[in-house]
Amino acid sequence: SAVISQKPSRDICQRGTSLTIQCQVDSQVTMMFWYRQQPGQSLTLIATANQGSEATYESGFVIDKFPISRPNLTFSTLTVSNMSPEDSSIYLCSVDQGLGLGIYEQYFGPGTRLTVT
Amino acid sequence: GDSVTQMEGPVTLSEEAFLTINCTYTATGYPSLFWYVQYPGEGLQLLLKATKADDKGSNKGFEATYRKETTSFHLEKGSVQVSDSAVYFCALRPQGAQKLVFGQGTRLTINP
Numbered sequence: 001s002a003v004i005s006q007k008p009s010r011d012i013c014q015r016g017t018s019l020t021i022q023c024q025v026d027s028q029v030t031m032m033f034w035y036r037q038q039p040g041q042s043l044t045l046i047a048t049a050n051q052g053s054e055a056t057y058e059s060g061f062v063i064d065k066f067p068i069s070r071p072n073l074t075f076s077t078l079t080v081s082n083m084s085p086e087d088s089s090i091y092l093c094s095v096d097q098g099l100g101l102g103i104y105e106q107y108f109g110p111g112t113r114l115t116v117t
Numbered sequence: 118g119d120s121v122t123q124m125e126g127p128v129t130l131s132e133e134a135f136l137t138i139n140c141t142y143t144a145t146g147y148p149s150l151f152w153y154v155q156y157p158g159e160g161l162q163l164l165l166k167a168t169k170a171d172d173k174g175s176n177k178g179f180e181a182t183y184r185k186e187t188t189s190f191h192l193e194k195g196s197v198q199v200s201d202s203a204v205y206f207c208a209l210r211p212q213g214a215q216k217l218v219f220g221q222g223t224r225l226t227i228n229p
Contacts (some may be wrong), residue, residue, distance in 0.1 A: 044219075058216075094217075107164075108160050109161045
């Protein structure tokens with residue numbers, strides 16, 4: 001399975017500031033995904049990032065608030081902009097690993113725990 | 118739209134008890150189904166999966182069977198251990214899609 005690392009692992013930020021989260025994979029992957037896990041809640045997909053093209057955002061998430069970069073096949077960043085306390089969450093990146101015959105498994109990074117004060 | 122519903126938590130059991138965590142789904146076509154586990158302070162780990170009807174996924178003593186007729190994928194383990202204490206998420210991958218749709222998670226605590 002793919003090994004995924006994220007930086008930072010946690011941060012405490014002031015409202016109104018921005019934080020950029022990095023995601024690094026140990027192999028080349030086509031698609032990378034960014035999820036949010038609000039306190040005590042399930043995971044919600046923010047966007048899908050494909051190398052060389054703009055990210056595709058899910059309903060309720062916009063590029064101005066969560067800009068994403070995907071400069072190559074092993075790396076992506078998610079920025080949480082103009083933060084408010086409601087942005088306090090765990091942010092996770094994930095990647096697909098194809099097993100053949102149209103079967104995929106999705107693996108997750110360890111997450112970035114963000115607290116906005 | 119596609120959705121996953123898990124049994125309400127938290128669930129508390131004694132060591133060596135039998136575990137069932139219910140999961141039902143709504144989806145068109147033939148989604149793939151997954152169970153993920155999140156241990157305290159850690160990220161999400163894939164526990165098991167099933168990609169077609171009647172498939173049984175299994176790992177670490179856990180198992181779940183893809184039941185198309187009841188749209189269910191219940192997680193079971195015959196004898197739980199304290200180390201199984203974690204949050205368990207049921208998820209589906211819609212047919213032809215890449216994103217995962219997660220249930221709300223079930224927190225499991227096993228007491229010695």
